[in-house]
Amino acid sequence: MSTPDRLIESTRELLWERGYVGTSPRAIQQRAGAGQGSMYHHFSGKPDLALAAIGRTAGEMRAGVEEILSGPGTAAERVSAYLRREREVLRGCPIGRLTQDPEVMADPMLRGPVEETFAWLRDRLAAVLAEGRERGETGAGLDPAATASAVVAVLQGGYVLARAAASPEPFHQAVDGLLALLSRS
Amino acid sequence: MSTPDRLIESTRELLWERGYVGTSPRAIQQRAGAGQGSMYHHFSGKPDLALAAIGRTAGEMRAGVEEILSGPGTAAERVSAYLRREREVLRGCPIGRLTQDPEVMADPMLRGPVEETFAWLRDRLAAVLAEGRERGETGAGLDPAATASAVVAVLQGGYVLARAAASPEPFHQAVDGLLALLSRS
DNA sequence: GTCTATACGCGGATAGAC
């Protein structure tokens, strides 16, 4: 991997683990095995690196979600597959966690990808749910947008519960609880 | 308000806005209008202050929730009232946000109240849901613990969506989506 | 109780040599 790539990857990990405020250029360099001068040669500073890291993470996330949601199966099956997808629950969501970072939210450059990713995700899920409803598969009286937001919220909130409990269990409980409700509609 | 009280209050606000890692003793002192020496006279340091602040926030939160959940109405009405309760959506949950802070999670003293608060909340909601089920009011085939986790997760995740969108709308959408599902069960 | 002085390392970067 090239030095810029290693720097971006190490920034991605640190942003995930410690957030933007908790991540220092020093720590990025050390984890990447790169020197001070090298880092500032390839990137203009911490915000620039963070932008590259967030963009890459957001892109991967979208691709992964799209693969499931555009895959085979009924709408309910695909939403269910998305909810039950394997996750590193205790690490939380690398994009969602940025939402808690005041410096990320204050910078339009950094905030943009976060906002877009969630807007896209909710829209995409709503489209799948609307499709299922039109086909008469499920959820006759449900508002696709509201249901989609609930689905995403259960995941994001599930991470919070899991970290609070230091256990993945509440995450899976929350998903099961939502899935039980969805399956009756 | 006494100086220690002002210090605790200012720590509470800063923890809410900026998290533990993003909150400095200096900032606490300035917001409280207290000097360096004064702060270290009353508290042993940042962790000590944070402990007092988190304890106070957790206590208030439990009291507020308990008032709604032990109030009048059917189980479904009380859960609904809890979900629809007025909230400063864009500020997020002052306890939930601590979950993202590696230094809070790494310190058992600070972590304790966070863990307990969510454990209590899920239990308390599950008890209300179980009560409703026994009375035949609602949710005949639902697992109270799973449903309770989903309820809490929707709130915590709703905050994430709202902050990502810089708008309370997705929070309320998620709550509506969950409530619609609950009302059919 | 509160203030001021002092300390030491880190955060975040720039400059210039190699």
Next chain:
DNA sequence: GTCTATCCGCGTATAGAC
């Protein structure tokens, strides 16, 4: 491209005077 030197202010205290 990468390294080392240097900078300045902040983070997080401790010490001791008032």
